[in-house]
Amino acid sequence: MARLTPENEILAREIIGRYPRPKSALIPLLHLAQEQDGYVTDDAMAHIAELVGVTSAEVLGTCSFYEMFKLHPCGRYVINVCTNIACMLCGGDELLHHAEETLGITAGATTPDGLFTIEAVECIAACTEAPALQVNYRYRYKVDNDAFDSLVDDLRAGRLNDEIPPHGTLARVRQHIPDDKRAFIVSPEEAAAAGEPAWMHAHETPSVEGGA
Amino acid sequence: MTDTSEAPPVDGVPVTIDGVEILAAKGELIIDAAERNGVYIPRFCYHPRMEPVGMCRMCIAEVDTGRGPALQPTCMLECTPGMVVHTDSEVTKKAQEGVLEFLLINHPLDCPVCDKGGECPLQDQAVSHGPGESRFVEEKRHKEKPIPVSDLVLLDRERCILCDRCTRFAKDVAGDPLIHFINRGNNTEVNTFPGEPFASYFSGNTVQICPVGALTSSDYRFKARPWDLEKTESTCTTCAVGCRVSIESSRNEVLRYQGVDIDPVNWGWLCDKGRYNLAALDSESRLRDPLVKGPGGAFEVARWSDALRAAANAIQAGLDAGGPGAVAFLGGARLTNESAYAFTKLAKGVIGTDHVDCQLADGMPAEAVLGLPKATIDDVCAPGGTVLLIGPDLKEELPVLFLRLRHAVLRDGVRLVQLTSVPNGCSSLASVVLQHRPGEAHEVVRALFADIPAGRDGGGVNPQALDQARALLRSAGDPTAILGRQSIAEGAEWVLDAATALLDAAPATRFLTAVRRGNTHGALDMGMAPGLLPGRATLAEGRDWFAPRWPTVPAAAGHDAVGILQAAAAGQIHTLVLLGADPLTDFPDRQLAARALSTVPNLVAVDLYITESVQHASVVLAAAGFGEIDGTTTNLEGRVSVLNQKVTPPGTARADWEIAAELALRLGSDLQVESVDDLRAEMAELAPSWAGVTDELLFSVDAADGVVLPLPTATATEPDAADADAAAAEGQSAAEGEAGESDADTPAATGPVRPGLVSFAGGEPLDPPALDAYSLRLIATRTLYDQGTFTQLTPSLAGLAPGTVLRVHAYDHDRLGVPSGTELRVKTPIGSVRAVVVTDPAVLRGTAVAVFNQPDVPLNELIDATQRVTDVRIEAGDR
Secondary structure (H helix, E strand, O other), rough: OOOOOOOHHHHHHHOOOOOOOHHHHHHHHHHHHHHHHHHHHHHHHHHHHHOOOOHHHHHHHHHHHHHOOOOOOOOOOOEEEEOOOEEEEOOOOHHHHHHHHOOOOOOOOOOOOOOOHHHHHHOOOHHHOOOOOOOOOOOEEEOOOOHHHHHHHHHHHHHOOOOOOOEEEOOOOOHHHHHHHHOOOOOOHHHOOOOOOOHHOOOOOOOOOOOO | OOOOOOOOOOOOOOOOOEEEEEEEEEEEEEHHHHHHOOOOOOOOOOOOOOOOOOOOOOOEEEEOOOOOEEEEEEEOOOOOOOOEEEEEOOHHHHHHHHHHHHHHOOOOOHHHOOOOOOOOHHHHHHHOOOOOEEEOOOOOOOOOEEEEEOOOEEEHHOOOOOOHHEEEEHHHHHHHOOEEOOOOHOOOOOEOOOEEOOOOOOOOOHHHHOOOOOOOOOOOOOOOOHHHHHEEEEEEOEEOOOOEEEEEEEEEEEEEEEEOOOOOOOOOOOHHHHHHHHHOOOOOOOOOOEEOOOOOOEEEEEOOOHHHHHHHHHHHHHHHHHHHHHHHEOOOOOOOOHHHHHHHHHHHHHHOOEEEEEOOOOOOOOOHHHOEEOOOOOHHOOOOOOOOOOEEOHHHOOOOHHHHHHHHHHOOOOOEEEEEOOOOHHHHHEEEEEEOOOOHHHHHHHHHOOOOOOOOHHHHHHHHHHHHHHHHOOOOOOOEHHHHHHOOOOOHHHHHHHHHHHHHHHHOOEEEEOOOOOOOOHHHOOOOOOOOOOEEEEEHHHHHHHOOOOOOOOOOOOHHHHHHHHHOOOOOOEEEEEEEOOHHHHHOOHHHHHHHHHHOEEEEEOOOOOOHHHHHHHHEEEEEEOOOOOOOEEOOEEEEEEEEOOOOOOOOOOEEEHHHHHHHHHHHOOOOOOOHHHHHHHHHHOOOOOOOOHHHHHHHHHOOOOOOOOOOOOOOOOOOOOOHHHHHHHHHHHHHHHHHHHHHHHHHHHHOOOOOOOOOOOOOOOOOOEEEEEEEEEEOOOOOOOOHHHHHHOHHHHHOOOOOOOOEOOHOOOOOOOOOOOEEEEEEEEEEEEEEEOOOOOOOEEEEEEEEOOOOOOHHHHHHHOOOOOOEEEEOOOO
């Protein structure tokens, strides 16, 4: 559907530049694509394949391995309700059931207005605060039915726009590493030739001599 | 691992497998060491030609490395001294049964309708190593039954056991990772990216190595059960690599080819063109009987005696009209060695004409193929070597050689320096790509080894790349070279020039000559080129040897293919015999070919099909094809291997050599051969390069991989056990056995001595003609699938010819003033075609690149075979 936009392509090239091998930038670029469209489109995967020099099948292989990359359109807000043991004991299943009733969809589906997707997930590492859920990976702790309803109201009304960006945006602060602060990029082959691990080389090392 | 005990007494690693102490090679995997010593450990993912991954866990066994027994995958573990392996202990058995039960949980039990059933490792090992019963009572996973992953391969995902063989092959061996594991855990499946099929030239290999029936060939699907197949080994003659294959047939019909693993050549792999073009032999278009053109100009089926009489009359008419020089033979690169010899004997020994050329000006000069110091594929791929690739795109023309070279570069530290006018499928393997102007490879070769003289620029290569290549060659030993035609829009002279320059600069260089057609090397060996006699003897040197043994010998050297067609067009050739040749399609210059075929009074064709050229013939003799006759073939290394008959030829089609013998008889001369064996005996007796190649040798176990000609001379009696490769070792043992005999055959006192082998002389390289400012120099490359007869008559391959555009540099394109992708007229002084012209940054300024023999853009209308280069003009005004 959508390849990376020209602005995002520039960003993609910057991200690729951080790694000794373009292929290493695959996952950050998939996040970029998901940020752009809310999910990872086929065209974006094909575009990323071109940018990092692998086949589209390899990009799909990587992308489909990870739960956080969505290959189909999902809601603006993806709500992950934990149903793992601690949350289950504290009412996670009931919370999920309430969410399904409230939004009129089953877990895994998206509301017709495209706002909400509910997912039942395994442990999200908030057992002390059970039952817990995440909205676009932002936590809500000890959620009861009322808290869920007001959360949905707030999201609908846009009152949480500052806190919770649309699905796909991991962070609003983008990492920019100035050239002079960047660790010197040494490929594994060069490092092996120099007999030292790659991380030994700080940016002051101009180059690795005697490479193969 | 440090060895604290006493050093092993011999070079090897002592390990105990099932209570028997064996000696494993250093670095050998347990699974291999066990198999070599008669203990088969079950496996699915492990394949000896690929890196082990330990995916399937089937080869798990109890291994004790001194820390107590533990279950380990034996395909991932190298043998270490003192290791104790139990492949049949209770613990091992329980583990293996568990793995099998687990693998079978989701595997459907549709063996009765599965192509693999009967030759299926999963089926076999479920019986031999499985628990016999499954405790799994739940519903199996279901997926859509076969989905096409390419035009040739179907994927049945529910049968897949996720062994990673096909995906590993695609990535590591073929370099086309277009199939991949998708999703995770229980949902993992092999698949392609949506809309991007597994369009690899090597996709058929994944079907062969799939240990279950998950991948099946669309061609072979549901055609046969493995136990109904009869098999015989042979050698693929689709291209000149000479991959060993198994021809598998049922009820006298060939149903599939499978790759056979031989060390010196194909390692078990085949390209899809070779694997799937069997349909062409069984095609509706196949000639089943001889044809004679009737009075109305239409072909009529004839009896063999009538057709042979008509053909002999045609030859006799040529002889009567202008003597032996009025008869010419074109083609023969698809014949067996024996048939090639028979036709050479007919042409040169009975008729007496030297106008014989097995190539259609699209190959390499015989002098280069036969005379250059030769390298084998193993020599080229020897670890740590340096290879100069001067010539064609191996991936498109000799695909399995590309696989071998790819492995050598990526795994064995071979460094590749590529000289080419346009980057191609091999360029990503090259350490340095030296992109030069068409026809100036010799300039680059000189520049690699010496300073560039003032006023020259080394073929226009990038100076930095040149420096890199020089440094690389300085640090290397003697290079080997793969030499061939990269563009048939240039004459073959450039290949000779490059070889000359390379031999001048680096005399120890050895060459692998990248001829393309199946048995070009064998046909040249048998003398099917002007100025040659069988066995790599020149006409001049061999005349005294052959004169008393043949009815006659040509008086003087004749024409090559260009000369023959020119002479025919000029009315000097009265009878032209086409031996499986289709000059209208394959000769670079269609207009010359068309003039020749329409002018020549008598045209006789020996062919499998009525090709465009054959339609001009007055007599067509139906020949037997691959798998229908016995014989031998010679690959591009000069390796002779045995072809076996599996099925009978269709209709009354006959072996080519029989046709030659019958024609000779009707011309009043007896070739004195009654069988392929007779021919081979005569070849071994008469042809110098075949000296010592007896049937005992060819059919011996030692020669299962073929023998490389010429056999080493008898002086090398000391076997060099340390590093003699298989081929050399065979050759040596053979030579030892045969030396006495062949010496006795040729007593110097009793007659002319056996002629020596032709050697490469070369000549002073010439500069290409200057390019005018309005023209672009044409580079005509090839792709694996094209308009060739075999591809087009194979339904599954016919649609894969990709077509072509004309690629030019943006600078040249800008001058046209039209957008990239516009269809324009492309002209040379002799012809014009319409082609879509696009810009490509990889193309050199002043050149234009297109693919030969593709639909809609007949490049052979543009090329003048008498010119050394083809310069085209693109006309933007004439849309």
